[in-house]
Amino acid sequence: MKVRHPQMRDITAFESELLHEHYDVLHHKSGLDIYIFPKKHLTTYAAFVTKYGAFDSSFRFSGQLDIIHVPDGIAHFLEHKLFEEEDGTDAFEKFAATGADANAFTSFHLTEYVFSCTEQFDKSLGILLDMVTHPHFTEENVRKEIGIIEQEIQMGEDDPGEALYYGMIRAMYHNSPLRIPIAGTTDSIRRITPEVLYRCYDLFYNLHNMALFICGDVTTEQVAAVADIHLKPAANYSIERVVPPEPSEIVSKRFYREMATEIPCFSIGIKDPDLSPDPAARLRKQAVINILGLVLFSRSSEWVNEMLAKHLLSADPSFGYSNTEFYAFYEFSCESDDPDTLYLRYLQYIEEMKHRGVSPEAFERAKKVYYASCISDFDSTISAAQMMIDLVTDGPGLFDEPDTILKVTLAEVNDTLHTLFNEEHTVLAVVAPIGTKNEKE
Amino acid sequence: MNYFPTDRFMTNYLSVNIFLPLEDRSCAENAIAFKCLKYGSRALPTRTAIQEKAQDAYDATLTMGGISKKGDIQQITSRLITLDDAVLPAGSGVNDTATSLFADVLLDPLSDENGFSEQYTDETRNEIFDKIKVMESSKSYFAEKRCCQEMFRNELSGIEQHGSNTALKAVTPKSAFDAYRKTLSEAPIEIYYCGRGNIDKIVRTFEPRLSSLRKDVHSFPATAVKYSSDFVREVRETDNINQSHLVIGFRLGATEQDGNRPVLLMLNELYGHGTLSKLFMNVREKESLCYAISSRMSILKGTMIVSCGINRSRKDEAQEGIFHQLDEIRNGHITASELEAAKRSLRSAFLQVHDSPEAPARWYLDRMLAGRVASPEEEYESVATLTIEEIANAARRITGDTIYFLEGTLDSGECSDESEAPSDA
Numbered sequence: 001m002k003v004r005h006p007q008m009r010d011i012t013a014f015e016s017e018l019l020h021e022h023y024d025v026l027h028h029k030s031g032l033d034i035y036i037f038p039k040k041h042l043t044t045y046a047a048f049v050t051k052y053g054a055f056d057s058s059f060r061f062s063g064q065l066d067i068i069h070v071p072d073g074i075a076h077f078l079e080h081k082l083f084e085e086e087d088g089t090d091a092f093e094k095f096a097a098t099g100a101d102a103n104a105f106t107s108f109h110l111t112e113y114v115f116s117c118t119e120q121f122d123k124s125l126g127i128l129l130d131m132v133t134h135p136h137f138t139e140e141n142v143r144k145e146i147g148i149i150e151q152e153i154q155m156g157e158d159d160p161g162e163a164l165y166y167g168m169i170r171a172m173y174h175n176s177p178l179r180i181p182i183a184g185t186t187d188s189i190r191r192i193t194p195e196v197l198y199r200c201y202d203l204f205y206n207l208h209n210m211a212l213f214i215c216g217d218v219t220t221e222q223v224a225a226v227a228d229i230h231l232k233p234a235a236n237y238s239i240e241r242v243v244p245p246e247p248s249e250i251v252s253k254r255f256y257r258e259m260a261t262e263i264p265c266f267s268i269g270i271k272d273p274d275l276s277p278d279p280a281a282r283l284r285k286q287a288v289i290n291i292l293g294l295v296l297f298s299r300s301s302e303w304v305n306e307m308l309a310k311h312l313l314s315a316d317p318s319f320g321y322s323n324t325e326f327y328a329f330y331e332f333s334c335e336s337d338d339p340d341t342l343y344l345r346y347l348q349y350i351e352e353m354k355h356r357g358v359s360p361e362a363f364e365r366a367k368k369v370y371y372a373s374c375i376s377d378f379d380s381t382i383s384a385a386q387m388m389i390d391l392v393t394d395g396p397g398l399f400d401e402p403d404t405i406l407k408v409t410l411a412e413v414n415d416t417l418h419t420l421f422n423e424e425h426t427v428l429a430v431v432a433p434i435g436t437k438n439e440k441e
Numbered sequence: 442m443n444y445f446p447t448d449r450f451m452t453n454y455l456s457v458n459i460f461l462p463l464e465d466r467s468c469a470e471n472a473i474a475f476k477c478l479k480y481g482s483r484a485l486p487t488r489t490a491i492q493e494k495a496q497d498a499y500d501a502t503l504t505m506g507g508i509s510k511k512g513d514i515q516q517i518t519s520r521l522i523t524l525d526d527a528v529l530p531a532g533s534g535v536n537d538t539a540t541s542l543f544a545d546v547l548l549d550p551l552s553d554e555n556g557f558s559e560q561y562t563d564e565t566r567n568e569i570f571d572k573i574k575v576m577e578s579s580k581s582y583f584a585e586k587r588c589c590q591e592m593f594r595n596e597l598s599g600i601e602q603h604g605s606n607t608a609l610k611a612v613t614p615k616s617a618f619d620a621y622r623k624t625l626s627e628a629p630i631e632i633y634y635c636g637r638g639n640i641d642k643i644v645r646t647f648e649p650r651l652s653s654l655r656k657d658v659h660s661f662p663a664t665a666v667k668y669s670s671d672f673v674r675e676v677r678e679t680d681n682i683n684q685s686h687l688v689i690g691f692r693l694g695a696t697e698q699d700g701n702r703p704v705l706l707m708l709n710e711l712y713g714h715g716t717l718s719k720l721f722m723n724v725r726e727k728e729s730l731c732y733a734i735s736s737r738m739s740i741l742k743g744t745m746i747v748s749c750g751i752n753r754s755r756k757d758e759a760q761e762g763i764f765h766q767l768d769e770i771r772n773g774h775i776t777a778s779e780l781e782a783a784k785r786s787l788r789s790a791f792l793q794v795h796d797s798p799e800a801p802a803r804w805y806l807d808r809m810l811a812g813r814v815a816s817p818e819e820e821y822e823s824v825a826t827l828t829i830e831e832i833a834n835a836a837r838r839i840t841g842d843t844i845y846f847l848e849g850t851l852d853s854g855e856c857s858d859e860s861e862a863p864s865d866a
Binding site for chain 1 (some may be wrong): 449450451452487488489492493495496497499500522524528560564567568571572573574575577578579580581680681682683684715716717722725726729730731732733750751752778779781782785786788789790792793795796797798849
């Protein structure tokens with residue numbers, strides 16, 4: 001239920017009677033929306049988020065024709081550099097003085113600057129806001145960072161999980177920026193200059209394109225007071241992401257690579273060409289597919305337990321659906337000594353399930369599991385804030401997910417089993433130990 | 442039973458923790474025995490049946506036989522996490538259902554005169570072997586493991602937490618079941634509960650069943666400590682990877698059993714834990730030698746491991762940087778602000794124990810093993826009064842033991858094998 005605050009017109013309050021939780025959205029005069037979720041925990045968590053990530057490699061100002069292309073890895077590079085202060089010190093040192101534990105993350109769509117603390121929240125928040133709104137890039141500090149990020153890239157190049165993920169993506173997507181690793185490549189980051197960093201910063205680190213999320217023992221008035229001191233009004237303009245056209249067909253049915261790893265791993269990816277610009281519709285579809293996935297692949301799945309018994313799966317698999325306005329796909333991953341046989345069994349299983357249909361008992365059970373996972377995320381300030389970030393930056397709101405789960409029907413789940421799980425859009429990606437192919441031959 | 446009543450969380454946490462001395466055959470038998478429990482109980486003889494019941498209880502999460510190593514001790518932890526009835530539709534009855542299920546799975550396994558099910562024993566063995574392979578596929582983990590294998594080659598700590606591959610292969614359904622019975626009869630067991638549930642009901646569910654099994658209960662196993670090393674061994678290996686890994690093992694010259702927990706925690710915080718540490722600020726940020734670098738202590742065993750991922754050509758620089766930063770602390774080159782920052786960071790970490798239903802169990806269990814239990818607040822009081830000289834003295838007791846270098850032979854971006862060109866199956 002949405003309630004407009006009677007006294008302060010710049011605050012919107014949200015409440016969930018179901019969960020007995022509430023949060024405020026402060027529409028700050030600077031242009032920044034600030035989400036405050038009070039929780040009586042000792043740890044308070046804050047995340048200052050920009051809607052800019054590795055996916056945004058091409059864009060333009062709304063209404064303009066010129067498309068701007070930037071080197072791969074620049075969003076991530078910016079994330080590293082914003083901790084550096086003009087006087088050459090590191091923002092971590094300022095956080096140290098307040099006892100806050102700070103970090104940052106870059107994904108395909110967001111860059112997050114976060115801290116958690118048990119005291120001196122106001123000061124730590126001020127440090128965070130100042131740090132992110134005062135960039136400082138020089139030739140020297142850019143050069144220094146290249147060495148660090150090169151090691152991060154090398155770490156990723158040796159990671160079989162990362163090789164598997166990008167292998168699956170490249171088998172599904174022809175042109176999508178998803179194909180490029182978030183940190184870029186050692187070649188692409190060497191082309192990054194302070195000028196390019198400032199350009200991207202000015203475009204995307206605009207308060208109208210950002211949001212601040214806080215979960216912990218704080219009040220809206222307290223947060224507003226800190227924001228008033230540290231934030232200046234920002235010009236309001238919008239940026240249009242330029243996404244290369246993507247056909248609905250996959251690139252290839254199979255990806256295979258050998259590298260230094262001890263056990264083969266695989267990902268089955270299903271490209272979903274049915275995209276929606278409506279966040280509420282995407283949330284509904286996400287709930288339907290997550291429930292379906294739990295029926296098919298969770299710990300109570302007879303098929304999964306049979307595959308474990310036959311040693312075609314090495315452990316409980318991971319599975320899930322990624323769903324944005326630009327792309328959507330389903331992923332099912334695990335380790336296996338024989339991914340190709342497992343894949344054939346998977347295809348048979350899906351056909352059997354389409355024939356049999358999801359039972360009401362399995363459906364209700366999966367709904368309970370999904371609902372439980374949603375509720376338990378409210379137990380920590382960090383997971384509650386992260387849930388808020390996901391559901392607000394690309395969804396209708398924090399409290400909509402539990403309601404949406406409860407409204408999903410068995411008919412929707414069975415329909416989706418037929419429409420989403422089709423072999424035409426399915427790929428198998430495999431990463432195996434060096435010499436595996438030769439051994440088999 | 443250790444009880445932490447709270448209504449701050451929506452979830453309840455229950456863990457049963459068992460402690461055994463490290464011994465190869467025993468580690469293997471107990472690892473398989475307790476992990477095997479999840480596949481079937483007498484009442485619910487398949488994993489599917491157990492999980493259907495758990496999921497019907499709003500995804501009560503049972504984790505059976507989590508195996509870890511603390512010093513010279515094998516710790517076996519089985520856990521139950523549930524949503525509390527108070528946050529679920531009226532009449533859910535999740536607390537009682539899930540607790541009974543957990544007790545049945547833990548204490549009334551599927552078995553016959555031949556022990557556990559042969560199929561489930563084999564599945565569990567495969568699961569452990571595969572898990573080891575998955576872990577070792579992470580080269581940073583593998584490098585740390587190899588360093589520890591070299592460092593503890595003549596010590597009990599050199600025994601793997603699941604036992605060796607040879608010992609695992611030798612486990613039979615009968616030997617696993619016998620080990621399970623013996624362990625429940627003799628090993629020290631600590632049960633933790635944190636949440637809103639009715640503790641009397643939980644005690645009534647477990648106490649009679651466990652009591653009937655207990656006979657000759659042993660005390661907590663001890664950990665042998667080697668306080669110093671006379672020389673530093675170097676071990677070098679190669680692999681088809683891009684990034685090289687440098688891992689250095691140290692002897693601390695002190696343990697928490699000696700009462701040195703506060704100063705060792707502080708030393709680790711200053712030296713290599715987190716973004717304010719000497720290693721992070723200097724070896725990574727100033728020298729740009731690495732992305733990941735950290736130090737990690739086992740203060741029960743009196744050891745410390747420093748690990749980092751580096752370019753192979755910069756091994757000597759990184760190694761020198763690691764030793765140099767330790768010297769800085771030995772020489773008392775710690776500023777007042779560094780000291781205060783480390784104290785605040787530890788205080789925050791200690792207080793956060795109260796913000797999770799699981800964290801108190803981990804906190805108190807670790808301290809119980811050392812025979813020195815203190816609350817987060819009490820421990821902070823010990824840390825808060827530490828001086829630079831005390832920390833420098835602690836650092837001077839540290840000696841290097843083993844340097845392990847896993848050299849990557851690929852150049853960045855090079856694949857170890859050609860990717861198969863995308864094609865139709």
